[in-house]
Amino acid sequence: MNLPTAGANLPALRSHNAALVLALLRDCALRGGAGVSRQELAERTGLTPQAVSKITARLRAEGLVEEAGRRASTGGKPRTDLALAVRARYAVGAHLDGERLTAVLTDLAGRTVADRTLPLDLGLPVAEALPAIAAGLRTVLALAPAPVVGVGVGMRGPLDHTTGVLHRVTGFPHWSGCPLRAELTARLHLPVAVDKNTNTAALSVLPHQDGNGDGDAAAADSDPGDSFAYLHLGTGLGAALVLGGALHRGGRTGAGEFGHQVVQLDGPVCKCGNRGCLEALCLAAVAAGDPRGAARLLGVGAANLAALLDVDRIVLGGGTVAAHPDLFRTEVAAVLADRGRPLPVGLGRPLAVAEGAALLALAPLFSGTLAAAA
Amino acid sequence: MNLPTAGANLPALRSHNAALVLALLRDCALRGGAGVSRQELAERTGLTPQAVSKITARLRAEGLVEEAGRRASTGGKPRTDLALAVRARYAVGAHLDGERLTAVLTDLAGRTVADRTLPLDLGLPVAEALPAIAAGLRTVLALAPAPVVGVGVGMRGPLDHTTGVLHRVTGFPHWSGCPLRAELTARLHLPVAVDKNTNTAALSVLPHQDGNGDGDAAAADSDPGDSFAYLHLGTGLGAALVLGGALHRGGRTGAGEFGHQVVQLDGPVCKCGNRGCLEALCLAAVAAGDPRGAARLLGVGAANLAALLDVDRIVLGGGTVAAHPDLFRTEVAAVLADRGRPLPVGLGRPLAVAEGAALLALAPLFSGTLAAAA
DNA sequence: TGCACTTTCGCAACAGTGTTGCCAAAGTGG
DNA sequence: CCACTTTGGCAACACTGTTGCGAAAGTGCA
Structure with missing residues (x-):
């Protein structure tokens, strides 16, 4: 329904490669590894070591990547480990069920560092509930010690995740047609993503593949x-x-x-x-x-x-x-x-829906523009 | 299991865009359209008209694309239609069931232009059957009035489509482990792709989405x-x-x-x-x-x-x-x-398995190296 | 007939990508 | 202390798509 496929230009290529490197570094961070050297990144991406050096230099300039010690030498200059600067950015994810707003603050790797739950009745008129949702999210946003890249929301009911418009919300028909994403974007001045609760819950599994x-x-x-x-x-x-x-x-x-x-x-x-x-x-x-x-x-x-x-x-x-x-x-x-x-x-994890929603907000960083979003 | 994701460099970008343009032109050809202008290609790919001009110029130099008349003017210079040079290359697809080899010759758009069926008993020893398969494919290859880009084979049983190695072939256990793709590549000196019959049959639907x-x-x-x-x-x-x-x-x-x-x-x-x-x-x-x-x-x-x-x-x-x-x-x-x-x-179409196998052989032309092959 | 206008498309210069050749840095092992 | 290995950066390069501008090829009106 969207444009069938997109042509790729140089900026798209750059963001694709940058996202790829970031994704590999996030994997390493979640796996508990100390870091990944430039050479390893080159091998795993198929890019030249030089290209990796350029890309990581840009990412370090943005503060997203940092050097993290050096490996033991294998007969020559020792490798310097690179790691995701997990505290350089944060994300907020929220779970809206009928009675509560559960929100988490995660670091750049998607790990939860704080969570809040507050009562929130979706039975309220939309005009009253929206400010309450925004206020609840702001309390979590305020906890972030570094910039927040975006907010994700997971909730029930059929909805259009591309536009962030709700279709039908079981039990709360007055929410039908609400452009939740646009409303929250306007209130929070941050990128907002909206998706079904089962979808975000599934996403929450990706970083923690041990999954209990x-x-x-x-x-x-x-x-x-x-x-x-x-x-x-x-x-x-x-x-x-x-x-x-x-x-x-x-x-x-x-x-x-x-x-x-x-x-x-x-x-x-x-x-x-x-x-x-x-x-x-x-x-x-x-x-x-x-x-x-x-x-x-x-x-x-x-x-x-x-x-x-x-x-x-x-x-x-x-x-x-x-x-x-x-x-x-x-x-x-x-x-x-x-x-x-x-x-x-x-x-699944207890806070799965909210944590997955945060990952939704982080996703643009780790999946380049070339990746087709079905 | 493969490399998780691949970095993109300039050649990859070029082939991606070229494949994208070719795919759009193939769509047009299969839909019966007269052609697509450069401007339309630019709109649909998101690329600049200049970029499209460069890309199509390369494709025309390779003989894959040709100009096909011009549109009526809408007040300025009329658009010149571009079309896939459907007779510039051919592909061969084959269906191996237990008793027959059914092979088709298709044009660049994947449309069948000839087909042959000959008896072929998979009960024969592998060393005898392989030359017979190759010979059968050669009779169809000989019908092509232009270069053939590759050969696709669809058949039963679990198999590894990436390596082209058969796992178990129901009813013909002596084929287990046969590196069919490598064997045929060596005999035909052409790229060979192997996949399950249901998979290739499904592919055959893509170009003919009217599908009866x-x-x-x-x-x-x-x-x-x-x-x-x-x-x-x-x-x-x-x-x-x-x-x-x-x-x-x-x-x-x-x-x-x-x-x-x-x-x-x-x-x-x-x-x-x-x-x-x-x-x-x-x-x-x-x-x-x-x-x-x-x-x-x-x-x-x-x-x-x-x-x-x-x-x-x-x-x-x-x-x-x-x-x-x-x-x-x-x-x-x-x-x-x-x-x-x-x-x-x-x-499905009567020759679906063979036709889909031919599409498998054509696929590299129409899907750039950036497209992830699951 | 001539002129203004619109639209298409290509040439030339440009910005930015990854790549190559080369070299400094930083270790190990003799 | 010196060869050797390995890492990683600098500079020049080849190539990508992009921008600015102009030629080509039509229409429509005076």
Whole structure:
């Protein structure tokens, strides 16, 4: 629907390479590494050492990158490590559910350094709620000891993430059509990004790929090209897909409707009108006090999804999962293994939606303009 | 698994822009348009008219692009149309099933200009079959009145499309591990690409997006960023996914396992060991002489898939579908509409696997080196 | 017929990219 | 102390798309 593809000019090329270097340095920072030398950057990007020197010099001039000690010599001049200046910029991410505003302040690498929660009733008129949201965000913005690059917001309901306009907000119809992004941009004078809560929650997994999974087998490379599915079981059942390191939102931004997958053709009637939807079966099992049954059902859905998309792992989140985290993780993993798809299963983080929203705000720094935004 | 992401240098930028222009011109040629002017190319790529002039001048020097008349004036110098020189290069695509080699010769736009079929028993020893395959391809190569850019091969079974090495070939275990791509490259002295038959069949849809769908409503833009699923029902049930204009192959090249999606938790046991797999149900319906039932089952699977991925349309192919094409198209569309996902449903082309394989060979010309190959 | 105007498109000079050749810096090992 | 290795920067370079300007090729009006 946008311009099909974009031509690349010199500025685009520069920002692409700069973003690539920053992304590699962020990976290193999140992995706990001391730093990456220019030579290593050259090898991993395919660029010339000279080009890397120029690029890193620019980034150091901007304050985004700094030298961090030097490596032991291997017979010649020792390598000097470069590292992301994680305290040079900050980002704010927020989770708007019906009753609360949960906001986090993260450093440049996307790690949370502070969080605040305050009551916020979306039932209020829009004209009253918007200033309250902005005020809540400002209290977190004020905590940042360095410039904030942007604000991300994750919330329910279908919405258009490109324009930041809400479509329908379940339970709060008076928000329909609200240009939330424009409103907040005007109030905060900062770039604002808006996306669905499941999408931002899925993004929050990327920097912390251990994801509460098994600690030792965390050899799972943080390749930005990896794929996983985030399954969210709370009052409903939804999913977000990260394919090849990027969110897959679908043609009409409707991807991730996982709950109304039919797994029992003659099953009970779901509120959507069909029979045997996974969501209906899962919620029924939960209501019947059988979380194990719900977990196994979720496992079947996860197996279907994993077979179709060949994802690298599954991440579970949502209120119902949080009530029995280990049960869900074990049972889903067992069903997957049972069906010949032994995949690592992780758990989402408590502040996932807000943290992922912050990553959304940081994203422009780490993904160049050449990267296609589906 | 590969290098996570690649840095971009000037040659990469040039090839990216050249490929972009070629892709736009191919779109125009396939759409039946007379040509595209430099100004229009500039608008659609976001590049300067000057840059487009330079790029097209290079492409004209290579013979890939030619001037094609001029438009009516709108008050000034009339625009001169540029068009892809569709007869400047050719490509060969082949479909290897167990018994036949079906090969097509296509022009630069991917349109078939000749096809040949010859018997070829994959049961033969590899050392005998490989020369026969090469000989069969040479007969088609000899038909090309201009240079051939490469050869693509589509076939069953898990295989590694990046290296062109076969993993397991169902029914012909002696092919396991055969480096088919390297063998054919050495014999034909041309670039060779190898991929799964469902994948190449899906690719074949891209240039012909009318896809036997409803004729008038073919306003469906041929945005290279569109998404669809190709569902193949023959002796088995498989799928290929084109998301955002690119094949999604998954982390371990295993995406598209659609047949063993569970849609009936307590259904009959499938050969894979689970219960209620869509493939088992579909094949049972076909065996019972109920193609309509099979079609409706396929529709349920398509609806599950469409909800999860938010694809733009569904394309059906395979022997069983070919036996009752309109029945399948109508029934699948009906089920989709029934479930609130009214999507256009098209039919694959008869030579889809071979034609898509040819497109695989042409792909390097139309997708720059900057495009990430998942 | 002539002139003003619009639009397309190319030539020349320019800014900025990554690349190459070369050299200083900073270690190790004899 | 000196060869040697390795790192990383400086300067010149080749090439990209961009800008300024002008020629070409039409239309429309006097």
